[in-house]
Amino acid sequence: MSKKFRWANIYLWFVFILLYLPIFFLIVYSFNSGSVMQGWSGFSLKHYNELFSDTRILEILVNTFLIALLSSLLASIIGTGGALYIYNLKHTLSKNVFLSLNNILLVSPDVIIGASFLILFTVMGFALGFTSVLLSHIAFSIPIVVLMVLPRLQEMNQSLVAAAKDLGANNWQMLSRVILPVISPGILAGFFMAFTYSLDDFAVTFFVTGNGFTTLSVEVYSRARQGVSLEINALSALMFMVSLLLVLAYYVISTRAVRSKKRGTRLVLPATEGL
Amino acid sequence: MTNTSTPIIEFKNVGLSYDDDEILKNIDLELEAGKFYTLLGPSGSGKTTILNIISGQLKVTHGDILFEGNVINDVPVEKRRMNTVFQDYGLFPNMNVFDNVAFGPSIKGLSKKEIKNKVTEMLSLVKLSQYADREITELSGGQRQRVAIARALANDPDVLLLDEPLSALDYKLRKEMQYELREIQQRLGITFVFVTHDQEEALAMSDWIYVMNDGVIQQNGSPEDIYDEPINHFVADFIGESNILDGIMKADYLVHFTGKDFENVDAGMRPNERVEVVLRPEDLDLTTIDNGKLVVTIDDQSFRGDYYEITAIDDDGNEWQVQATNKSKIGERVGLTFDPEDIHIMRFNESENDFDARLERYEDDVDDAKK
């Protein structure tokens, strides 16, 4: 029995080491004083210095976060509206139709999304750049917001709504005082998901970004193809810390949501967006 | 009980703790083959825990479990010749009724034909022959419960463990199932260990009852023993309804309570020992004030179908529960009477062993006196 359990632990350790090896590998080499991810020439922070004096990459970083922030904000608003609309639909059939339509972008491979958006922007005569990337990110984030908000609405206590109506709340009061507070954990979770989707996206952006505009993923891709630079490692280490903070924030929010509701939202992953 | 054959299941000084929480304390059990046993106790008293130790789902902290005289502490669940009907049934939702019942036989590697015969036999035993193809979700609570029994019995266990299997059923179905379970047990002649917190159920079904509280066995005996001779306040209170009063054993066969002396049939205690006196409501009768041993005032009454349940208050302010066949008037003063043998005496902190020993000594005395 205990022997069996030890094997189980060894297996789990193996999987976790596998999962984290590449990440720690990146971080460790960001402190290498040499210039390649091979051998070890000693500890140094020089790649961090390089990174912070590389205005191009800093600018790209700002762009990436700007796109993520704007797209997830707008997607949260539009997606919440969509969720409210679908929730208010009377017929189960139309509800299901809307839900299926909603999920199309979620299940579509990114290459398809990227390629078809590229056709769309070209046909409409839309210049590729910041706006096309922003619109694309909003577009692929909306369905996930809907999916995060809808369960909250469905769990919402109907008698609560009825009671508010009974007390004479008008539509606006109803939304701001009754519905929004109840579904806000869902909206927040949707916002977080959209934010990470956007940060993580590579494929869609790669298709719809023109020559002038780049996000971090696209930049790493083109640099990696030219050869490895440890500046990227320094960046990875910093990004890891940011991700860690985001995960912690999300964890705290979602566990708090779980505690307040017995059947809370599960941790949901960004789908394999950006492969 | 004088039986020389090896018990089918035996607990020797079994204890179980979670961290520092002692859930079971020094449990001793001896179960004979072919009998219907009941573990009776309030919620959280450790009944399920004992069942799980018998079936092997839980390992004990100390003590030994014996099966037909052999220690089985380390025998895994699947190797024990016992099966369980779980508190929530635990039916496999991915299988229909037939496949649920067939699970055990097919694990044993029986042939298709043997399996089919076995399942058919078991389903007819629990009167579900028509339901073999149903999905579990399409069954009522009572039907699920029968499937769980059939599934457990399909393995031909030597011991069937049942964890409050009737608690989810309505009153009528429950009565029916009590009767059927008892019948199944007698037909198959295997040992049943039945868990319940319902004393009526325990009294109606069992050959032998273990009364538990707080991880300790308070008393064990036949339903009649337990009902008539509760060993302590807890058992007297838990089994049936009781009037429990403080008293003093002035001498053998003389007890003092509510300010009066009464003749009784207990003996073997220290003179003037403080005791508790138990009188069952159905042993009490209302009569005229002159004929009564005590005078009480009727405080409340409610009709219970075949009797009136009456609450009366004596002059010391003690409350009495009485079951009377005739209606009374509230506020009326009446006499209360009972026979000497209806007075049951409980000593404080007397263990089961002390109790048995005293009873034996006392019976010997009676025998001697007769000679």
Add this chain to the structure above:
Amino acid sequence: MMPKSKKQRQLFYVVPYSIWLILFVFAPLVLLLFQSLTTSNGDFTLHNYAVYFASGTYLKMTFNSVWYAFLITLITLLISYPTAYLLNQLKQKQFWLLLVILPTWINLLLKTYAFVGLLSKTGTVNNFIGLLGIAPQQLLFSDWSFLLVAAYIEIPFMILPIFNSLAEINPRLEQASHDLGANKWQTLRRVILPLSMPGIKAGIQAVFIPSLSLFMITRLIGGNRVITLGTAIEEHFLVTQNWRLGSTIGVILIVAMVIIMILTRDRVRKSSRKRG
């Protein structure tokens, strides 16, 4: 300001959402199909499909793509199922699950980039096997490295749905199975595995479809060869600029995706209703 009637309110909710539906869900798919079915003059043609199905290279590439996606899915499933199963038995399982999810929050390009360093000819893995006396191998740009990295990326997406479906199984059922005489293995095969099937199917969906369309990993790790449908689409759209053929392959990818979704759809269990 907020509209008054319920109808107006619905309209207020739905307008931005429908614009999104029309512009970013319908229009792109219609345009993709349109591209694949027209000539540059806008006339209807099946030429692109004819080219695709007549070309041995394309068919072989499609077959390869499906084959690789299958292998990636299989490898991830084989690693993920035991992981999810064992994780589910730990005390702090939500915490450990979070540790599985954490790597997915790290930019995919960065993780892939790490493998470039790990697997290169003078990289860490080669140094390590060098200690065992094995000469440096060309690890990068091989099929194996492609499968390894793709599986690495996909593992959390397989673990999560399986873990969730396992966590939903009433622990009583495992007890009941042992109680009825089944050992650990029989319990796994006959009770746990069937009950966790929805999670397995969800995991297969989450891994197989993206694996068909991988192109970044193919380029960086797989040696810049066009070996998946995803690479082919990227090649036609961004390198050779033959959008019509690219769209055709896109449509074929969508069809493949729909087939997978249908195959892994959760059928209502009624098949056993009629038994002899």
